[in-house]
Amino acid sequence: MKNVLNNTRKRFLMVTLFATLLSFANDASYFSFKDDAEKTSVTLSDVKAGNLLSIKDDNGMVLYKELIQKTGTYTKGFDLTSLPDGSYFFELDKDVEITTIPFTVNNNTVAFQKELESTIFKPVTRIKGDMVYISRLSLNKAPLEIAVYFTSENGVTSVPELMHSETITNTENVSRIFRLSGLNKGDYKIVYKTEGKVFTESISK
Template sequence: MKFAAALVMFASVATYANENDFNVTVKEGAGKAISFTMNDTKDVHVSLYAQDGTGIFDEAIKNKEGKISRTYDLNALPAGTYFLETETTAKVARYQITVEGAKAVVSEDVTEIYKPVVLSKDGIVTVSIENNATPVKIKVYDDSNEEVYNETFEGATVAKRFDMSRSIAKNFTLVMIYNDRQFVETVAAR
């Protein structure tokens, strides 16, 4: 069942400062409406999905001023658990929203996953991952899709350096898996 057509969105650019870079709240007096505000970002991908993973709404937002504000009316949604997820260049944040009766409740627990930082210069590739103490698996594939590296790391932070300058491959694909997420990045060998 698709609810995207029934989802009403009111958009506006936020013109106020907030010490949080991302904030989700229930809009006062609006029943099942939720609002989110994001500061200091110009591009964000927003998804709303049901507990079973069914996508309800998906939007890529760009704003030159670096402040984004949206309100979503969830009145068309049946009672249940939903997730609002935002993805920027640096991290993914996920809020749990419970729709019950005539209201929506936003959980105070936020799941934030920082994306890996991959730097490549002169054939040296550095991968840095700030992690929540879950195992981190890094796989590297050459341009023939052959696995050339596979290692799992334990611990909160991972920093790994690869020298790809002597390889005959032109490109490598790095697959980094942690916190039930997979991040993929392709880099040039030289």
């Protein structure tokens, strides 16, 4: 399979993309908060329509989610004191990154842990002809699992067949190039796993 799905192992650095991601990493927080007697006002800067805002508990269960409707600045009040005592986090899912900021509720008191705010950069997949370019930025060099599956042929769905898999570790800028020429016509799926998240990308050939 290595001869068919050819991983050239080249360092394919998408300069513009990584420069953009690094600028995101150095930006101030997207989140700002203001408490009053009953509600916490949450303001998000530089959001786009289609971004997803969620509140999750410490186990990752979604308690609230909302698609941002307008590009620009988002502000909304939340009664977080109604939550049971425990640990939670806000999550903002943007185009190429996911930012989280944890908070706790204790005896109707909400405390945000801004020093624990973190950002995960999503794997980026670009297709040009028979070439698939994969890149991912991780400032903490988190492991990245990549699995490529063949999922259907001539419109007929089949049991997913694993075509290639690898785990990349101790690498800040991940770059991979896969060649699709020589493969059967049909649909493929790339599954990425990193930092407790799963991302998928579908490809038709």
